[in-house]
Amino acid sequence: MAKTILAVDDSASIRQMVTFTLKGAGYEVIEAVDGQDAFDKASHHQINLILTDINMPRMDGLKLLELLRKLAQYKNIPILILTTESSDEIKAKGRAAGATGWLVKPFDPKRLLEVIGKVIG
C-alpha cells in the first residue's frame, strides 16, 4: 500500500511541484494550504510523513510542528521542513520543535525523494 504524505505550502506552484514529484514516485499525496489546514487534515487521515513550509498565513510551519508533536499519533512521524529560510537560528528552532530534517528551497526532485526514502523507511 502506498504511503501517504501531507504536503503543506501556501504556494500553489510549490504544492503542485511537490505533488508531481511524490506521485511520480508512487506516494499518495494530500495537500494543505497552511498550518491550520494541515492540522485539520492530519487529524482526519493516516499520514506517514509531513513536508511543510514555514512562512504561511493562519498557522506557520513551526506552530504546526509543535501541535503535531503533542499528538500521540504524530510523535514519531517524520516531519520535514521545506522552506526558503536557512539561518542556523530558525533551523535550531525547528529542530527543537521536533523537525526530522530541513530542506531549503528550491528543492531538487531526486534529492527530495532520497531524503524522504531515508526518513520514511
Add this chain to the structure above:
Amino acid sequence: MTELQSVSDKLDNKSEGKSVLEDKDKVICNNAADEYFMGIKEDLNQAERLVSDAVNNLVINFRYISKLTESHHEMVLAIERMAAPEGNSCINELLEKQMVIANQIEQELEMAITSLQFGDLVAQLLAHTTRQVEMLNVELQRIDRQGGWQGKTESEALDSIHSGISKAVDVVKNKSKKKPVVQQGMQMGDVEVF
C-alpha cells in the same frame, strides 16, 4: 502648488521672517509622499500578479508536456513490443533513439521542477518589500503627526525633519522581520537530516 513646494517656500520665507512652519504642517509625509508610497505598493502588487500569472501558465505547460512525454514513452514501448518479433534492426535502432530522447525530456522536466519554484521565492520577497514600504509610510505619518517644527529656524527645522526620517527608518528596520529569501539563484538548496 504641491505640498512639498509649499513647505519649501515656508522654510525659505522663514529666514525673511514672513512665515514659519506650524506643527499641523505635514512636512515629511504629505499627500504627494503618500501617493508615491501608494504607487510603489501598486507596482509591487503588479509585479506579484505578473509573476503569479506566469508561474500558473508555466505549471500548466509543464504538466501538459509531462503528460505528452509519458504518452510518448508508452507509445515507443508499444511499438518496440510490436516490432520485436520482426527483428527489423532499422526499426529497433529508431526506437532506441526515441527512448534516449524520451529519457532526456524526462530529465529536463525534472530540472524544470527546481526552476519553477521561482514564483514562491519572488512572491515572498515582494511581500517582504511591500510590508517594509507600508511600515515606512506609517512611521513617517506618525512622526508627521508628532510635529515639533513650530517656531524653529530653517536649519533647525531641516535637522528635525532629517532626524524624523532617520528615526522612521530605524523603527522600520527594528520592526521588520528577517528577509525570508536569501537565495541569489535557483540552484538546489541545502538539505539536512537531523
